[in-house]
Amino acid sequence: MDLRGKKVVLHDMCLRDGMHAKQHQISLEQMMSIAKGLDEAGMPLIEVTHGDGLGGSSVNYGFPAHSDEEYLKAVVGVVKNAKISALLLPGIGTVDHLKMAADLGVTTIRVATHCTEADVSEQHIGMAAQMGLDTVGFLMMTHMIEAEQIVEQAKLMESYGANCIYCTDSAGYLLPDQVKERIALLRRELKPETELGFHAHHNLSLGVMNSLVAVEAGANRIDGSVAGLGAGAGNTPLEVLVAVMDRMEVNHGIDLYKIMDVAEDLVTPIMDNPIRIDRDSLTLGYAGVYSSFLLFAKRAAAKYGVSSRDILVELGRRRTVGGQEDMIEDLALDMAKARGLI
Amino acid sequence: MAEKIKAAIIGPGNIGTDLLMKALRSELIEPVWMVGVDPDSPGLSRAKEMGLKVTADGVDGMLATMKADGVQICFDATSAYVHAENSRKVNEQGALMIDLTPAAIGPYCVPPVNLKDALAAGSTNVNMVTCGGQATIPMVAAVSRVQSVSYGEIVATVSSKSVGPGTRKNIDEFTRTTAGAVEKVGGARKGKAIIVINPAEPPLIMRDTIHCLTDETPDQDAIRKSVDDMVAEVQKYVPGYRLKNGPVFDGNRVSMFMEVEGLGDFLPKYAGNLDIMTAAGLRTAEMFAEEILAGRFTLPTIASV
Numbered sequence: 032m033d034l035r036g037k038k039v040v041l042h043d044m045c046l047r048d049g050m051h052a053k054q055h056q057i058s059l060e061q062m063m064s065i066a067k068g069l070d071e072a073g074m075p076l077i078e079v080t081h082g083d084g085l086g087g088s089s090v091n092y093g094f095p096a097h098s099d100e101e102y103l104k105a106v107v108g109v110v111k112n113a114k115i116s117a118l119l120l121p122g123i124g125t126v127d128h129l130k131m132a133a134d135l136g137v138t139t140i141r142v143a144t145h146c147t148e149a150d151v152s153e154q155h156i157g158m159a160a161q162m163g164l165d166t167v168g169f170l171m172m173t174h175m176i177e178a179e180q181i182v183e184q185a186k187l188m189e190s191y192g193a194n195c196i197y198c199t200d201s202a203g204y205l206l207p208d209q210v211k212e213r214i215a216l217l218r219r220e221l222k223p224e225t226e227l228g229f230h231a232h233h234n235l236s237l238g239v240m241n242s243l244v245a246v247e248a249g250a251n252r253i254d255g256s257v258a259g260l261g262a263g264a265g266n267t268p269l270e271v272l273v274a275v276m277d278r279m280e281v282n283h284g285i286d287l288y289k290i291m292d293v294a295e296d297l298v299t300p301i302m303d304n305p306i307r308i309d310r311d312s313l314t315l316g317y318a319g320v321y322s323s324f325l326l327f328a329k330r331a332a333a334k335y336g337v338s339s340r341d342i343l344v345e346l347g348r349r350r351t352v353g354g355q356e357d358m359i360e361d362l363a364l365d366m367a368k369a370r371g372l373i
Numbered sequence: 374m375a376e377k378i379k380a381a382i383i384g385p386g387n388i389g390t391d392l393l394m395k396a397l398r399s400e401l402i403e404p405v406w407m408v409g410v411d412p413d414s415p416g417l418s419r420a421k422e423m424g425l426k427v428t429a430d431g432v433d434g435m436l437a438t439m440k441a442d443g444v445q446i447c448f449d450a451t452s453a454y455v456h457a458e459n460s461r462k463v464n465e466q467g468a469l470m471i472d473l474t475p476a477a478i479g480p481y482c483v484p485p486v487n488l489k490d491a492l493a494a495g496s497t498n499v500n501m502v503t504c505g506g507q508a509t510i511p512m513v514a515a516v517s518r519v520q521s522v523s524y525g526e527i528v529a530t531v532s533s534k535s536v537g538p539g540t541r542k543n544i545d546e547f548t549r550t551t552a553g554a555v556e557k558v559g560g561a562r563k564g565k566a567i568i569v570i571n572p573a574e575p576p577l578i579m580r581d582t583i584h585c586l587t588d589e590t591p592d593q594d595a596i597r598k599s600v601d602d603m604v605a606e607v608q609k610y611v612p613g614y615r616l617k618n619g620p621v622f623d624g625n626r627v628s629m630f631m632e633v634e635g636l637g638d639f640l641p642k643y644a645g646n647l648d649i650m651t652a653a654g655l656r657t658a659e660m661f662a663e664e665i666l667a668g669r670f671t672l673p674t675i676a677s678v
Contacts, residue, residue, distance in 0.1 A: 089565055090526050090584040090626060122568040125545040147533060147572040150541045350573040357528045357582035361630040364618040 032247055035280040040252045042076040042228070043069050043269060045298055046106065047118055049260035050082035051323040053303060055095035059105045065297050069257065070110040072289035074269075076139060076252075078116045079106045082262065082323060083354070084143065085117055085132060086124030091357050092323075100131060107136035114138045118169070120354065121151045126158050133162055141197070142188075143169035145352045146176050149184035153191045160192025167228065168193035171353050174204040174319055178216040185217055195226035195252060200241065201353055203234030203263055203316040210241045211248045218249030228252035231267045233259055234316025236308060238267030239275055246281065257290060258298035263322030264312035270294045314340045318347030327356050331363035336372050378662035379443040381406035381468070383432060383459055384450035385416025387537070388473060391639035392448055392651040393420060399655060401662040405442055406435050432459045439466050445665060445672055446658050449474055450651075452539055453546070460498050467672050469661060470498040473654050475546045481554045483507060484656045485606035486514040491657075492664055497672075499657060502554045503547050504646035505529030505568060505581065507653045508614070512583040512629045513559030515603035516620075519595045524586040525561025527551065530569045532576030535644035544568065561585065579633040579645035580617075587625050596620055596627060610656040611649050612636065 046062055062079065069077055079102050081087030081095050088094055095102075099117070107115050116139035117132040129140055140159040142152045152168060159166040168188025173181050185196045198213050205213075210229065217227055229245035231238040231254070242253045255272050259265030270290045276283045308316075311329060315322050320343050328346070332339035342363055351358055367373045380402050382389045389407065396404040407420030412429035421427045426442065428434030435444075447463040448471045449456050456476035463470055472479060479498030482491050483506065491499045501507065509527035516522055529551075540547060548566045555564030571577055600620055607614040613634030621628040635641070635648025642648075664670035 089567065090524075090586070090628075091528050091567060091582070121544045122548065122570065125548055127545075145570065145572065148541075148570050150538075151544045151570065153542055154545060349577075350571070352569065352571050354567070354569040355530055355571065357530070357630070358580075360621065360628070361580075361582065361618050364621070364630070 032243060032279070034243065034246055034276070036282060037246055038251065038282045039246055039276065040075055041269060041273070041283055041285060042078065042116065042252055042254045043074050044078055044254050044256040044266045045258065045260040047078035047080045047082060048256055048262055048266050050095065051262035051326070052260055052265065052306060053301070054326065055082055055093045057096065057301065059097055059101060061301050062102055063105050063109045065257070065293065066106045066113070067109045068289070068293035068297050070113040072293055073285045074113050074290070075284065076116055077106070077110065077113050078118060078141070079103055080117045084120040084124050085128035099128070100135065103132060103135040103137060116141055118143055119155055120144070121155055123354065126155055129155055129158060133164060139165040139167060141167040141169045142193070143171055146170045146173045146181060146184060149187040152188060156188055156191040156193050160194070165195070166193050167195045167197060169197040169199055171199045171201045172321065173198050173213060174200060174202055174209065175350070178213045181213055182216055182220045185221060189221055189225055193225070195228055196221060197228040197230055199230040200232060201321050202319045203232030203237070203322060204319040205237070205241060207237065207240055207244045210244045214245045214248035214250050226251055228254065230254035232262065232316070232322045233264045233267060234308060234312050234322065239272050242267050242272055243275065258294035259306045260298050260302065261306070261322070263315045263325050264308040265306040268294070311339050311343060314343045318344050320347045321351065321353045323353070324356065324359060327359040331359050335363040335367040337363055337366045337370065341366065375400060376666055377401055377403035378445050378665055379403050379405045380446040380448065380658060381408060381435060381439065381444045382448045382450060383408040385409040385414050385420055386450065387640055388647060388651055389450040390416045390419060391647065392450060392654060393423065394638040395651055395655050397423065399659060401659045401666070402446070402655065406439065406444060408432055408435050432462050436462060436466060439463070439468065444468050446471065446661060448654055448658070464497050469672055471654050471657055472498060472500040473650055475503060475550050476500065477550055481558050482657055483510045483554070483558050484610065484653050484660065485511050485603060487558050488657055488660050492660065492670060495670070501650055501654050501657070502558070503551045504531070504650050505547065505566060506551045506554045507649045508579065508581045508631060508633050508646065509583045510554055510559045511603045511607050512600065512631065513555055513561055513585060515599045516585040516587065516596055516627050517560030519592055519599050521588045522561040522585045523588050524563045524565070525555045525559050526565040526567070526584045527555060528567045528569065528582040529646065530571055530577070530580045531646045532579070532643050533570050533572035534576050535579070535646055536570055576641070576643040578643045581631040581633065583629045583631070585627045587627060591622050591625065591627050593622055600629060610652045611645070613642070613645060614649070
């Protein structure tokens with residue numbers, strides 16, 4: 032694989048996807064020190080939001096330690112060069128949240144929908160583009176459909192005004208060839224000026240490999256997370272990706288030793304549990320399940336005495352999509368009843 | 374045959390047609406007009422075959438004769454954009470408007486919770502909130518009538534096939550309107566609404582989760598009874614409304630997990646979200662009809678000034 036001279040924009044997720052792994056309890060001080068470290072390491076884009084995006088604060092997804100406003104204000108104030116992004120899932124957050132984020136200095140808005148439901152993003156993508164923001168259409172769970180269908184949905188987002196489209200492997204399920212096929216077809220079919228991104232979860236240990244494949248196939252933005260802090264087995268560990276890209280002479284603009292230090296000194300110490308491929312996160316990747324279901328399944332399993340792996344496999348079988356966290360307790364109750372436990 | 378109140382349905386699409394099929398079985402409502410804007414609409418032809426008067430000229434096409442035809446209740450199953458005009462016009466003809474669009478210019482109505490208030494207030498326009506609101510607000514109210522609820526949150530999961538282009542274009546309207554009604558009708562001090570669309574095949578039946586946070590420790594027995602009673606009330610007009618699991622008590626959190634299966638009149642059974650809207654709209658009309666027939670509710674005679 033020859034990626035020499037390719038220019039890649041890296042986008043850190045540990046203060047957004049990492050919120051899942053931290054049950055949305057990262058403190059303002061932690062956010063600020065990590066963001067400052069990332070900024071000094073040369074990270075061009077840092078996402079800061081509740082794990083489930085703007086407005087995600089809820090019983091269903093978890094109440095955060097601080098509001099989106101508080102986090103965004105704090106982080107925007109400490110970075111010098113990095114741009115701050117926010118995630119928005121229509122159906123959870125609204126255009127009002129988007130405006131709030133922009134007012135606080137967020138310059139990239141990523142509007143995320145399930146991979147088949149792009150048309151619910153029209154009002155949010157339209158508004159973000161109209162406000163002159165870097166507007167990203169973020170298609171989730173793209174392992175569930177074929178490349179051609181992804182292109183159709185991506186074109187909708189492009190037509191609403193998105194200047195960048197993401198192919199997201201929310202379950203960490205995609206194999207390298209599947210990433211290649213999806214990204215290559217998107218690159219061929221979207222406007223040449225539309226940027227293309229890839230977001231991985233490391234549930235099958237393919238985060239780094241799949242990201243490289245995505246770059247080779249035409250993606251120019253890559254998501255990852257310092258020390259991997261993210262849902263499931265985490266996102267592509269950025270310090271690892273940077274080291275590999277260094278050796279492959281990819282133009283990424285990050286200081287390797289500085290980002291290694293952020294991972295080791297700032298992010299790893301705040302982890303509640305090691306981010307690793309345990310039995311359950313491996314099940315996510317194997318069964319194609321939304322990565323942020325992990326801790327919900329573990330809690331429901333402990334509460335109702337059923338196996339978290341069984342819960343996750345069943346969620347995959349039922350083809351649940353991102354946002355259906357409420358299914359997990361409901362399903363655990365069904366399973367416990369069926370087994371005569373309650 | 375007992376006396377019935379005559380009604381018009383505006384909007385011959387999926388919702389309007391399903392409503393028509395339900396209304397044809399009603400003992401209190403007699404649908405007499407179907408109003409559309411497209412002469413080639415299959416919904417208009419179907420209504421005509423069923424013996425209704427039809428027009429493709431919008432509400433204006435019915436106005437001249439609606440009074441003579443005895444129309445006292447209108448249902449609007451079009452869109453929020455045209456609803457206000459439709460409502461003004463039929464109100465002027467002395468008819469009550471039941472709004473199935475998200476326009477919400479009149480008070481919210483969730484039949485088992487606050488229909489009596491709407492009757493008492495003599496409203497000439499009542500709004501049916503959203504599908505998610507109809508499915509969940511009765512449960513919020515079932516808890517809040519037992520003890521105070523500081524926060525009510527609902528998650529509605531619906532099949533992709535049952536979500537029309539109007540909802541998709543303005544999904545924020547769903548979350549805002551539903552959250553507002555969780556407060557105003559459900560009785561939670563703060564409301565939050567989430568909608569998730571799932572494209573699985575075969576399509577999943579509408580499911581709803583309701584979380585309430587109570588101020589004081591939940592009175593489990595009283596809440597269980599209140600929830601069961603409320604489910605029975607909703608089942609009177611939506612037989613497929615089921616409490617799957619719960620109430621689950623966890624500290625001050627009370628959670629209910631529901632499934633809503635439709636009757637499958639015109640819309641498929643999985644589209645319980647659409648069925649509960651048409652059923653709630655008809656239920657509302659029937660309650661008004663009972664009052665009108667009993668002489669307890671006089672339709673406003675708003676003179677055109």
